[in-house]
Amino acid sequence: xxxxxxxxxxxxxxxxxxxxxxxxxxxxxxxxxxxxxxxxxxxxxxxxxxxxxxxxxxxxxxxxxxxxxxxxxxxxxxxxxxxxxxxxxxxxxxxxxxxxxxxxxxxxxxxxxxxxxxxxxxxxxxxxxxxxxxxxxxxxxxxxxxxxxxxxxxxxxxxxxxxxxxxxxxxxxxxxxxxxxxxxxxxxxxxxxxxxxxxxxxxxxxxxxxx
Amino acid sequence: xxxxxxxxxxxxxxxxxxxxxxxxxxxxxxxxxxxxxxxxxxxxxxxxxxxxxxxxxxxxxxxxxxxxxxxxxxxxxxxxxxxxxxxxxxxxxxxxxxxxxxxxxxxxxxxxxxxxxxxxxxxxxxxxxxxxxxxxxxxxxxxxxxxxxxxxxxxxxxxxxxxxxxxxxxxxxxxxxxxxxxxxxxxxxxxxxxxxxxxxxxxxxxxxxxx
DNA sequence: CGACGATGTATCGGGCCGATACATCGTCAC
DNA sequence: GTGACGATGTATCGGCCCGATACATCGTCG
Numbered sequence: 325x326x327x328x329x330x331x332x333x334x335x336x337x338x339x340x341x342x343x344x345x346x347x348x349x350x351x352x353x354x355x356x357x358x359x360x361x362x363x364x365x366x367x368x369x370x371x372x373x374x375x376x377x378x379x380x381x382x383x384x385x386x387x388x389x390x391x392x393x394x395x396x397x398x399x400x401x402x403x404x405x406x407x408x409x410x411x412x413x414x415x416x417x418x419x420x421x422x423x424x425x426x427x428x429x430x431x432x433x434x435x436x437x438x439x440x441x442x443x444x445x446x447x448x449x450x451x452x453x454x455x456x457x458x459x460x461x462x463x464x465x466x467x468x469x470x471x472x473x474x475x476x477x478x479x480x481x482x483x484x485x486x487x488x489x490x491x492x493x494x495x496x497x498x499x500x501x502x503x504x505x506x507x508x509x510x511x512x513x514x515x516x517x518x519x520x521x522x523x524x525x526x527x528x529x530x531x532x533x534x535x
Numbered sequence: 536x537x538x539x540x541x542x543x544x545x546x547x548x549x550x551x552x553x554x555x556x557x558x559x560x561x562x563x564x565x566x567x568x569x570x571x572x573x574x575x576x577x578x579x580x581x582x583x584x585x586x587x588x589x590x591x592x593x594x595x596x597x598x599x600x601x602x603x604x605x606x607x608x609x610x611x612x613x614x615x616x617x618x619x620x621x622x623x624x625x626x627x628x629x630x631x632x633x634x635x636x637x638x639x640x641x642x643x644x645x646x647x648x649x650x651x652x653x654x655x656x657x658x659x660x661x662x663x664x665x666x667x668x669x670x671x672x673x674x675x676x677x678x679x680x681x682x683x684x685x686x687x688x689x690x691x692x693x694x695x696x697x698x699x700x701x702x703x704x705x706x707x708x709x710x711x712x713x714x715x716x717x718x719x720x721x722x723x724x725x726x727x728x729x730x731x732x733x734x735x736x737x738x739x740x741x742x743x744x745x746x
Numbered sequence: 747c748g749a750c751g752a753t754g755t756a757t758c759g760g761g762c763c764g765a766t767a768c769a770t771c772g773t774c775a776c
Numbered sequence: 777g778t779g780a781c782g783a784t785g786t787a788t789c790g791g792c793c794c795g796a797t798a799c800a801t802c803g804t805c806g
Contacts, residue, residue: 435686578761
């Protein structure tokens with residue numbers, strides 16, 4: 325999951341760890357608290373070892389003192405061509421973990437870099453999963469209600485409500501995708517395999533990337 | 536977290552691993568998928584090593600063949616007095632992890648074994664945490680909106696909606712606790728420290744169990 | 747000039763997960 | 777009858793991720 329998010333973010337700009345964490349927190353704030361350095365740095369190391377990211381030297385604008393204090397500091401990473409391929413591959417293969425809460429959230433956050441067919445597949449997979457959870461909760465609330473205390477039941481009710489709400493949300497998103505009215509068009513840059521289908525936004529309003 | 540849930544469940548009845556997992560899934564179905572055996576069995580071992588649970592022998596009703604096939608099978612665990620103390624201690628000390636999604640859900644699921652003052656403290660801590668998340672999302676949606684693509688924004692909006700909804704839910708629960716109209720009275724059994732305050736439900740209307 | 751908070755990198759122990767293996771039991775189809 | 781299948785049941789292993797902790801630099805404000 326972290327691997328996916330890092331590869332996604334580094335396609336927008338090279339970054340160092342601290343920055344990466346801030347951007348991650350902003351982008352994924354709706355679904356998870358804040359990424360831990362205890363997972364971030366080891367993951368960066370892993371991605372670098374795999375050749376998917378590399379260190380981008382800090383290009384010190386010449387004028388500064390060359391190496392007097394040895395100047396150790398931030399390590400900026402950038403994605404490689406192999407990294408972009410890896411990201412595309414991770415998007416394409418949707419496993420079961422793609423549909424759990426965190427996995428879905430992370431994938432959704434990078435829908436702008438995902439082609440429409442895959443978006444639709446993921447949304448439907450998520451819907452199916454939530455529907456199953458909803459049925460499970462209904463079962464418990466119906467059949468096993470007398471075995472549980474009132475607090476537990478209240479928790480189930482709240483969970484059931486959240487499920488129903490999310491299914492409705494997903495239905496809306498799916499309908500939008502089907503009719504071509506996606507919230508935005510996929511980003512077209514990014515060498516190493518362009519998205520094959522840029523759903524044209526017919527009622528065109530696509531929030532500017534930069535003003 | 537798992538430790539807490541196991542100690543809580545074993546106070547209702549002795550159980551073996553498989554059963555424990557099913558009960559856990561039923562009780563916590565609203566907040567997490569299903570507990571993995573890869574965490575359940577090591578945790579059981581850990582709890583046993585700490586002396587908080589013990590194996591309860593399978594009392595083979597005499598009539599069966601004594602030990603012809605050696606009869607290896609389910610291992611039933613039951614909670615010890617030290618285990619009950621440990622559980623009470625885990626309830627009393629509310630750390631930051633008590634208010635994250637999973638932690639709060641698990642604690643809430645055992646509110647029937649929690650005294651009213653602690654219930655109130657946990658509900659308010661959770662509310663505070665969700666309010667902070669809500670403010671963070673509002674900030675991002677307000678100040679950093681043009682930096683994010685439409686899908687990411689949609690995710691934030693959905694998250695914000697869920698936050699507002701949960702805060703309202705918590706407000707209701709808190710008001711109920713304050714007025715003594717808790718969904719149910721805490722369980723009174725359980726040796727090793729009875730709950731000190733069984734909030735009586737004065738204006739009794741607690742959602743019909745069955746029509 | 748020293749305290750403080752933001753920035754920034756890094757490690758360590760441990761909890762939990764997914765995959766996997768394996769054994770028993772009842773039931774139903776062939 | 778017998779063999780396939782799904783539920784029951786215990787267990788391990790590698791790996792991801794987290795929380796705690798440590799440490800160093802920089803700008804700012806009292």
